[in-house]
Amino acid sequence: MDFLGRYDLLGAFWVTVQLTVLSACGAVVLGIVLAAMRVSPVPLMRACGAAYVNVVRNTPLTLVIIGTSLGLYQTLGLTLASDTSTEFIDTNNFRLAVLGLALYTGTFVCEAIRSGVNAVPIGQAEAARAVGLRFGQVLRIVVLPQAIRSVVAPLASVLIALTKNTTIASAIGVAEASLLMKEMLENEGDKGILVFTVVAIGFVVLTLPVGVALGWLARRVGVKR
Amino acid sequence: MTGRSVLYDVPGPRARRRNVGYTVAFGLAAAAIAWFVVSRLEDKGQLTTAMWGPFLEPSTWTGYLLPGLRTTVTAAVLAIVLALPIGAVFGVARLSDHRWIRVPAGALVELFRAVPVLVLMLFADFYYAYYTGVDSDVRPLFSVVVGLVLYNGSVLAEVFRAGITALPAGQSEASFALGLRKAQVMVSILLPQAVAVMLPAIISQLVVVVKDTALGGVILSFPDLMSNYRIVPANFQNVIPSLIVVGLIYVVLNGVLSWVASALQGWLAHRRGGGPELAAVTAATDIVAAHSDSL
Numbered sequence: 001m002d003f004l005g006r007y008d009l010l011g012a013f014w015v016t017v018q019l020t021v022l023s024a025c026g027a028v029v030l031g032i033v034l035a036a037m038r039v040s041p042v043p044l045m046r047a048c049g050a051a052y053v054n055v056v057r058n059t060p061l062t063l064v065i066i067g068t069s070l071g072l073y074q075t076l077g078l079t080l081a082s083d084t085s086t087e088f089i090d091t092n093n094f095r096l097a098v099l100g101l102a103l104y105t106g107t108f109v110c111e112a113i114r115s116g117v118n119a120v121p122i123g124q125a126e127a128a129r130a131v132g133l134r135f136g137q138v139l140r141i142v143v144l145p146q147a148i149r150s151v152v153a154p155l156a157s158v159l160i161a162l163t164k165n166t167t168i169a170s171a172i173g174v175a176e177a178s179l180l181m182k183e184m185l186e187n188e189g190d191k192g193i194l195v196f197t198v199v200a201i202g203f204v205v206l207t208l209p210v211g212v213a214l215g216w217l218a219r220r221v222g223v224k225r
Numbered sequence: 226m227t228g229r230s231v232l233y234d235v236p237g238p239r240a241r242r243r244n245v246g247y248t249v250a251f252g253l254a255a256a257a258i259a260w261f262v263v264s265r266l267e268d269k270g271q272l273t274t275a276m277w278g279p280f281l282e283p284s285t286w287t288g289y290l291l292p293g294l295r296t297t298v299t300a301a302v303l304a305i306v307l308a309l310p311i312g313a314v315f316g317v318a319r320l321s322d323h324r325w326i327r328v329p330a331g332a333l334v335e336l337f338r339a340v341p342v343l344v345l346m347l348f349a350d351f352y353y354a355y356y357t358g359v360d361s362d363v364r365p366l367f368s369v370v371v372g373l374v375l376y377n378g379s380v381l382a383e384v385f386r387a388g389i390t391a392l393p394a395g396q397s398e399a400s401f402a403l404g405l406r407k408a409q410v411m412v413s414i415l416l417p418q419a420v421a422v423m424l425p426a427i428i429s430q431l432v433v434v435v436k437d438t439a440l441g442g443v444i445l446s447f448p449d450l451m452s453n454y455r456i457v458p459a460n461f462q463n464v465i466p467s468l469i470v471v472g473l474i475y476v477v478l479n480g481v482l483s484w485v486a487s488a489l490q491g492w493l494a495h496r497r498g499g500g501p502e503l504a505a506v507t508a509a510t511d512i513v514a515a516h517s518d519s520l
């Protein structure tokens with residue numbers, strides 16, 4: 001086991017956690033905007049939202065992440081870090097990976113939110129309008145509270161999938177858990193099974209408690225229909 | 226979005242005027258963004274004939290893209306076909322009456338669902354390189370397929386389980402009343418219906434698998450579409466056009482698969498007489514919907 005001390009396992013998993021949290025924030029913002037577009041009464045907005053979602057979520061995340069590096073950075077010259085910094089390449093790749101993960105995961109957040117809004121029975125909003133509530137009131141008092149409750153479970157599985165998807169950031173050299181695992185497998189051939197076990201346990205530790213906690217929350221706040 | 230929305234009534238004259246206003250405002254904003262992107266691409270010389278021309282040459286397609294696409298599809302189909310029986314066995318095992326079968330099967334399924342596919346692929350690659358004499362030409366294919374089978378086997382196990390538990394209780398009650406044994410009920414009554422119910426779910430899962438093969442292309446130099454396409458920008462320095470074209474190939478392939486899945490789901494849900502129940506169809510698809518974000 002002592003060879004593990006030579007590698008910064010905790011540091012690599014910390015990068016995984018940072019990638020997850022930062023891109024989750026971006027994905028939620030993008031997902032809300034996209035969902036608002038997709039349920040809006042304006043056909044052009046609906047069409048644009050639907051086009052973005054259908055194109056991006058049918059593209060492999062690998063291609064999206066590689067695209068941020070090869071396309072946005074190397075060809076179009078988009079930099080997300082100050083290029084005088086000594087850690088420019090690492091910081092830039094990390095931020096590009098966050099951008100790619102957020103752009104991709106936002107589509108799944110959008111679909112989760114949209115399904116939550118659509119799960120509210122039409123009668124609820126009709127009754128709310130019938131008692132004279134305005135659009136904003138219908139949304140705030142009747143529709144959104146129910147929609148948010150039924151969105152917890154699908155958002156939880158998006159978050160868990162995102163945690164696992166951060167491994168793809170290794171394709172542009174972000175030093176997260178799977179890149180370290182690759183390096184360890186190359187250097188410590190005879191201990192490969194141990195390396196796999198440790199990394200696998202790391203991911204179980206990251207995803208299982210989140211899944212259990214959010215599953216409990218989803219059951220607790222969920223609306224029974 | 227056809228039909229009514231929860232959020233608003235059919236618009237009246239005032240709402241229609243307002244919507245026209247929104248459309249114009251949004252259209253202008255979208256056009257501004259599009260103009261910015263196009264002018265940026267133009268500045269970097271990405272919109273010239275020299276950049277896009279290679280994709281009109283048949284040799285680009287027959288030489289790199291189509292063989293890559295064939296490898297991608299081969300790996301995806303192989304993975305889903307191998308994952309199906311594994312999923313069936315583990316799905317049924319999780320429903321077993323015996324604790325000593327149910328618990329370990331559940332633990333394995335949960336473990337392989339929690340570990341990223343990339344980690345599974347890396348480990349499979351290491352395992353083949355270190356412990357077996359698999360030829361290094363086919364090792365990437367083996368590793369990609371094994372990684373995909375381990376992950377998708379566990380997802381399909383959940384799909385099978387959901388499909389079986391969502392079948393009406395009357396199905397197994399009637400079979401037990403006829404004197405069938407536990408195993409007979411499962412094999413001759415429940416599984417065949419569950420498989421029919423799962424067809425759309427399996428096809429949607431194929432979308433996830435196709436996207437996952439791209440990982441092998443980048444990390445394990447598996448000669449799939451994602452790795453083959455790179456020869457094009459290497460020859461013609463057309464990074465952006467290549468990314469767009471290869472992305473579109475994936476979008477079209479996965480779009481067709483998703484469309485087939487939802488058409489099949491609609492057909493299964495609405496056909497009458499002897500068909501699997503609607504609830505079971507939706508339950509199986511929901512499981513996959515919950516996982517379809519998994520890459």
